[in-house]
Amino acid sequence: MTVRVGVIGTGAIGREHISRVENVISGGRITAVTDVNEQSAQSAVRDFNLNAAIYPDDQALVADGNIDAVFITSWGPAHESSVLLAVEAGKYVFCEKPLATTAEGCLRIIEAEKKHGRRLVQVGFMRRYDEGYAQLKETLDQNEIGNVLMVRAAHRNAAVDESYKTNMAVTETLIHEIDALHWLIHDDYHSVKVDFPRKTKHAHAELQDPQVFTLKTKQGVLINVEVFVNCRYGYDIQCEVIGEEGIARLPEVPSVIVRKQSKASTNILNDWKLRFMDAYNKELQNFFDAIEAYGQPQGPSAWDGYIAAVTADACLKAQETGEEQDVLLGEKPEFYEQKLHV
Amino acid sequence: MTVRVGVIGTGAIGREHISRVENVISGGRITAVTDVNEQSAQSAVRDFNLNAAIYPDDQALVADGNIDAVFITSWGPAHESSVLLAVEAGKYVFCEKPLATTAEGCLRIIEAEKKHGRRLVQVGFMRRYDEGYAQLKETLDQNEIGNVLMVRAAHRNAAVDESYKTNMAVTETLIHEIDALHWLIHDDYHSVKVDFPRKTKHAHAELQDPQVFTLKTKQGVLINVEVFVNCRYGYDIQCEVIGEEGIARLPEVPSVIVRKQSKASTNILNDWKLRFMDAYNKELQNFFDAIEAYGQPQGPSAWDGYIAAVTADACLKAQETGEEQDVLLGEKPEFYEQKLHV
Amino acid sequence: MTVRVGVIGTGAIGREHISRVENVISGGRITAVTDVNEQSAQSAVRDFNLNAAIYPDDQALVADGNIDAVFITSWGPAHESSVLLAVEAGKYVFCEKPLATTAEGCLRIIEAEKKHGRRLVQVGFMRRYDEGYAQLKETLDQNEIGNVLMVRAAHRNAAVDESYKTNMAVTETLIHEIDALHWLIHDDYHSVKVDFPRKTKHAHAELQDPQVFTLKTKQGVLINVEVFVNCRYGYDIQCEVIGEEGIARLPEVPSVIVRKQSKASTNILNDWKLRFMDAYNKELQNFFDAIEAYGQPQGPSAWDGYIAAVTADACLKAQETGEEQDVLLGEKPEFYEQKLHV
Amino acid sequence: MTVRVGVIGTGAIGREHISRVENVISGGRITAVTDVNEQSAQSAVRDFNLNAAIYPDDQALVADGNIDAVFITSWGPAHESSVLLAVEAGKYVFCEKPLATTAEGCLRIIEAEKKHGRRLVQVGFMRRYDEGYAQLKETLDQNEIGNVLMVRAAHRNAAVDESYKTNMAVTETLIHEIDALHWLIHDDYHSVKVDFPRKTKHAHAELQDPQVFTLKTKQGVLINVEVFVNCRYGYDIQCEVIGEEGIARLPEVPSVIVRKQSKASTNILNDWKLRFMDAYNKELQNFFDAIEAYGQPQGPSAWDGYIAAVTADACLKAQETGEEQDVLLGEKPEFYEQKLHV
Ligand SMILES: [Mg+2]
Ligand SMILES: [Mg+2]
Ligand SMILES: [Mg+2]
Ligand SMILES: [Mg+2]
Structure with missing residues (x-):
């Protein structure tokens, strides 16, 4: 099986992932792209010689029946809504950090994913x-x-x-x-x-x-x-x-x-970039492989995205106050307790 | 462009390269296979879920218009004749060591390749x-x-x-x-x-x-x-x-x-195998990339295969005689003097 | 010149320094010993074949005109008074840590040394x-x-x-x-x-x-x-x-x-002990060499002993309170501002 | 016991050993010196503040009843005769390489030492x-x-x-x-x-x-x-x-x-010199310590000096001829078979 990927955000990191899928790893191909700057999306298609549809926005892209997964490589504040759209459409999601800019945003994604009944989302923590x-x-x-x-x-x-x-x-x-x-x-x-x-x-x-x-x-x-x-x-x-x-x-x-x-x-x-080049390649390869093998991604989950958001908030508050801050994590849902393969 | 590959020899190393092309790297796919043991060829197609023709022998395989390149992963004594067939058919060749079991065999391949006018052959020296x-x-x-x-x-x-x-x-x-x-x-x-x-x-x-x-x-x-x-x-x-x-x-x-x-x-x-896993991946990726970029492979050439054969012969003679042996290399053809990219 | 050394405290560390002076380094010899356990002092003389007087206590030992320097290798609480006795007698002092068990004790030693007009004391920080x-x-x-x-x-x-x-x-x-x-x-x-x-x-x-x-x-x-x-x-x-x-x-x-x-x-x-064996040898060799070359030791000074005492006190308080503690050092006397050679 | 040392040869290496004995290690002191250049011997006495007799030649020096051992740090061709003189006088010998410039010379020393009945000679292989x-x-x-x-x-x-x-x-x-x-x-x-x-x-x-x-x-x-x-x-x-x-x-x-x-x-x-500074110190310390503990040196023996001479000769011949050369060692005397402590 080849995972058909729609890319939301064709800036620097989006282009790197496109290149990775097309020229370096196996198991996926880029079939759709969108960017807030339409010229950027067009350049990506042309530069990488993609056989891919160009959509005006994320909503249109996730509606494409010709994609199995979306890469969310737009700027951070746009991540949450794109993830939610994709999850609601039942698409697999590979979302660069942050999953959402707030802990609440991450929880909304978690709720949407739980509703779907199995994992769809992987966050781009490549380490x-x-x-x-x-x-x-x-x-x-x-x-x-x-x-x-x-x-x-x-x-x-x-x-x-x-x-x-x-x-x-x-x-x-x-x-x-x-x-x-x-x-x-x-x-x-x-x-x-x-x-x-x-x-x-x-x-x-x-x-x-x-x-x-x-x-x-x-x-x-x-x-x-x-x-x-x-x-x-x-x-x-x-x-x-x-x-x-x-x-x-x-x-x-x-x-x-x-x-x-x-x-x-x-x-x-x-x-x-050179330090984690292999890791970037492997995280996407693993995303494709896990979808094929298990029907769901195995990498960093939406819950991991939530942990990152809550912990980062406490760190920022510690910077501002100079005081020790608690990291106030909610209870980990049973849904995420499954054995991860990575 | 995707390089369409016919595999001659579906033993252990042939299967590894098939897996590599199908599951790890970009730019190629397996479209034909053959093996002296037909069941082995059938197993390869089944195990890797290939959409590939099965041929009775190398001659039939290289005649397939649906392949651009052949991988020669049969046992050593069979390499030379398969390489010659493939070169005569104008196919790109990735041949595991040895290119041929004798220096003369390597020279015959070199002559055939020179006749073709540009490099077709890469030898599998992955280091x-x-x-x-x-x-x-x-x-x-x-x-x-x-x-x-x-x-x-x-x-x-x-x-x-x-x-x-x-x-x-x-x-x-x-x-x-x-x-x-x-x-x-x-x-x-x-x-x-x-x-x-x-x-x-x-x-x-x-x-x-x-x-x-x-x-x-x-x-x-x-x-x-x-x-x-x-x-x-x-x-x-x-x-x-x-x-x-x-x-x-x-x-x-x-x-x-x-x-x-x-x-x-x-x-x-x-x-x-673990020591040079990345190198194996990169040698095949480079084989595909160079074909796409330059219309010819850039890795170890038939001339390198000849050097290996002549030098190995001298080493064997040194083992037998206990004496110092000359390594008697012919003159390097102009044809192989081009700048290699790897 | 050979530095004549009186040793106050012939326990484990005292014996090691005796052995060092007699068997490993140059420039000194042991001419007097004392210990609260007189048998220990006798054993040291016998075991190391010393040509040394045995004194009942530190006071008697420092009064010996046949010693230039004292090694203070007794237990910590006894250090301060022995150091003061030796300084008052104008003897060089090599004192194992702690110089004194309190910051005040260290200050008393500093005052005594200043009165003497040049450095006499080195503390045994071998690192x-x-x-x-x-x-x-x-x-x-x-x-x-x-x-x-x-x-x-x-x-x-x-x-x-x-x-x-x-x-x-x-x-x-x-x-x-x-x-x-x-x-x-x-x-x-x-x-x-x-x-x-x-x-x-x-x-x-x-x-x-x-x-x-x-x-x-x-x-x-x-x-x-x-x-x-x-x-x-x-x-x-x-x-x-x-x-x-x-x-x-x-x-x-x-x-x-x-x-x-x-x-x-x-x-x-x-x-x-093996980790800093060379350092132990060098600290004593340097003690002797500096006495010969400069007429005063160049290693860790009484002021360094004071810094250690004040800082250790703050660390202990930090352990007890769980709070950050200030390290309240007095002003460094001009006397200790000279360029140290080590 | 302090080993009283006469130094034959007060050039660079002789001076270093003098300094080592006087300023760095324990167990020896320099009590006599000689050099073909009398001014050099005088300088050594003055520079290192030695309480040592100055002799006109090695013969006079080894006759001094006030020395237990000689250091032979003259130029190579003079070593053999000085070693023989010292051995005949029953003095311990620490001889810098070469023990003698010929294998025959080494054998003459071996014979002299055997006649003495126990080891006297250590060769300066500090590694x-x-x-x-x-x-x-x-x-x-x-x-x-x-x-x-x-x-x-x-x-x-x-x-x-x-x-x-x-x-x-x-x-x-x-x-x-x-x-x-x-x-x-x-x-x-x-x-x-x-x-x-x-x-x-x-x-x-x-x-x-x-x-x-x-x-x-x-x-x-x-x-x-x-x-x-x-x-x-x-x-x-x-x-x-x-x-x-x-x-x-x-x-x-x-x-x-x-x-x-x-x-x-x-x-x-x-x-x-920095690379083997500690080794130089330890070889002389061990020379003194072994004399005290065992009445004979434990380091590289005259037999080791002979091995070095024979092997070096074969190496020189291999350089000249370009051919493989045998290393023709005589039978090792029982005398040298004792367990060495270093
Ligand atoms: Mg990432
Ligand atoms: Mg190979
Ligand atoms: Mg110490
Ligand atoms: Mg030496």
Whole structure:
């Protein structure tokens, strides 16, 4: 079976996913596109030589009987309504983060999905598909290091532009750890606080950089995440999990080792896209494969999207108040308790 | 464009490539199959749910107007005649090693391809598509370490079965270094000798293991390759290039680092297939992409297949005689001098 | 010149220093000993074949005209009075931590030393003499990574015995980071708080383990130190400094790398003494060398002992209250502003 | 007991050992010196503030009843006669390499020592005292990797001056591996050949650089040693031992890891003295300690000096002839079969 995909939003990320489906992975093809900028939709069809209908809006697109799934790659505030339209039409949904801009929006999607009776929605948290995270999770799930007590993580970018403000450390950066870490350790967040270390001179006036988030989970795990987006030296993702019997650490990105001029050195990536390129490919491949194998996606769910929204809200409030904030999650519906395959 | 592929040989490796084309990569589909065992061909069609014709033999298959390319994944002695048939029919060819079992066979293919006027044939040396080798080559091509003086490599398997004899250290194992190393350093082999160190007790009577091959190139580069196929500890590929200004080394396979019981450890693969899984995917993806972009493959050529055959012959003779042997390569045809994109 | 040393306290650590002076390093010899247990003093003389006087107490020992320096290796509560006696007698002092059990005690020693007019006292914080810390300090002092913004450290022991209680995470363990980190980054502590993650099952009832201390410095540097004394896997000291231009990390303890049974592994020490063996040797060698070269010690000063005492007090209060505590340091006397050579 | 040492040869290496004994290690002191250049001997006494007699020659020095041991740190051709004088006088001898410039000279020393009835002589092969080699040896001796099959080593210097000729790759450089490797694997050399790879442009006309030595042992172990003395990037010693059950590798020199400007890097030493500084200290400390504990040295023996001489001769002949050469060792005297403690 080939999954026929309608793409809502043909900007940069939309085009990347189109290219991925058409040129890199198996199991899907793009049969419809729409964008608020119609020229953008036309360019996508032309540039990727798609055999795809162009629709004026998401409503028209989801109504197309010739699509099985939609990719929602528009800007964040538009996600919720597109997801709801697609779910109501019974289409599979791959939605880039955020699932919705509010926790309430996520809950509305959850309700719609539950009404449908089985999962339709996958949120674009690609880290779970990264080979390194997969190994780390396997290590934990095999109980190699015993119960988890602490996590130390860092999310560093070489530099960000002027548009990146203090709150985006949460919504654009930490958000990936928020999803990945609770998944990794099978736990839920209980509270969060933030510390602002001495600010780097490379951050502009409206950006506090670095920031350190301390999250506590319901099981008492203490999670320390450094977000440092003008670290200068490269794009670098670190994660170390401390357990009762040992410690496990994310592998470094493989690099040729060069000995030259009194140094032994490996390369550090600068471009974050390269860091998770394989993960991006695998998340969409898995989306298609799971639809074929199980009739529903197996990746990050609408509930995971909700967790991200609630936790990000608490993090933002912690930034504003300087105080520890509770992460007030609702009860997890039975509907989402099924064993996930990823 | 989708490359329509006929598969000659639906054994283990043929099935893997079928699965790859159908389930993992983009740009091709399987439209015909044949195998000396007809049931095997039928199983492949059924198991992978192919919409493909089943032919009684390679001759019938290459005559199918509904295929653009053939994959030759039959047993080695059958390769040459299938390649010649396909080339004469003007089909693209992806042929697993060996291209032919003799240097003369390779030359016959080269003549046929030259007659055709442009490249049709790619040989299945997948290491060139490995991310680590690609980085190493980039390092050398960027002149990061100056002129190459020496190469130290090792090709180790955890264990082999009883059917693996001393000569197979050349034809099944070293053959990958033979292709990868001349490509890596842009040089041709001049001579080879072999040393037999103390034999491991884990090798059976008819297998000398380990073996160490010393190759010299026309530029004087000294290449030392250890082949050790009962090393017990895992599948491990090492390659270090020593240049005038520095040294570059293949990255290790990325692995979670675990600290436990007084050890910090990373995992070593046991299964060679996992080591080069991405490379296998990329070699076929590149085969399709190059056909689409350039109208001819860009990977290892029939000439590379010939180099492998001539060099392997010299290595076998060095094993038998214990003496240094010349690697007697003919003049490289202008036809193969074009800039390769990989 | 040979520094003649009187040892006050011939327990385990006293004996180690005696052995070090007599059998490993240059520049000193033991000429007097005392211990509250006279038999212990006699055993030391006999076991190390010392040509040394045995005194009934510290007062008698410091009065001996045949000693230039005293090592104070008695139990902590006795340190202050012995140091004061020695300083008043104009002897050099090498005092194991703590310099005194209270900040006030440290200040009394500082006053006595100032009265003497030049430094006499060195406190036994050996980490500064560790080759890895020395390299890290050199990296920072050479401005390789720009201004320091954060420090992440961990101090892990395989296991501790029943006598080790929650507060000892400060007085026995963190105390080493307290000294090493302010020295490393040329900064003073401003406040401290402590988090108690999920407790390991391997800690007994009266020990909270692990603990995470967050220190802020006057410059705003955020320091995160994990203390985990039942980590099971070994003795492990980690330290990473995050600067504006890059990051520097303490080297691992060198270990043979073994590839075996599908793992590549290095050894982690279990015994903390082995970790800093060279540093212990170097701190005493430097004590002797500085006395010979400069007429005063160059290592950790009485002021550093005071910083440790004040900071440890704040850490203990943070443990008890669960609140952030200020580190209330007095003004650093001009007397201690001289350039230290270590 | 303090070992009283007479130093024959107060050039660079003699002065370093004097400084080591006086300022760094325990258990010895310099009580006599001599040098062919009397001013050099006088300078040594003055510069290191020695309480030592100055003698006109080695004969006079060994006759001094006030010395227990001699350090022979003169130029190589003078070693043999000084060693013989010292042995005949019943003094302990620490002799820098070479023990003698010929195998016959070494045998004469062996005969003299045997006549004395117990070991007096230690040769200055310091690698055995390096912490990394000690760990590697421990790994092998504990049978961690089973029987040894191969060794791969490299000895690289950043650069050498014009006086360094092709043969010195053996006498000044490989000589250290010659001693260390047979000790490491408890085996004797059987033959050697040499390959000359493409020559680096950084080597002058009279120096073939790099060179690769292939040694075979009596047990059939194949040893490959690269000697590359203008490698540019630093001083680097590599050693990997391949066994039947696994592989063990010498640790890297510990270095701070810096992440900066898209690289993660560690430092490589340039100065060979720094690489083995601790080993130099330990070899002399062990020389003194063994004399005290056992009445005889435990380090590299006169027999080891003889092995080095015979093997170096075969290597030089292999360089000249281009042919494989036998290493013709005599029978090891029972006298040297005692268990060595290092
Ligand atoms: Mg995503
Ligand atoms: Mg292949
Ligand atoms: Mg100490
Ligand atoms: Mg030496």
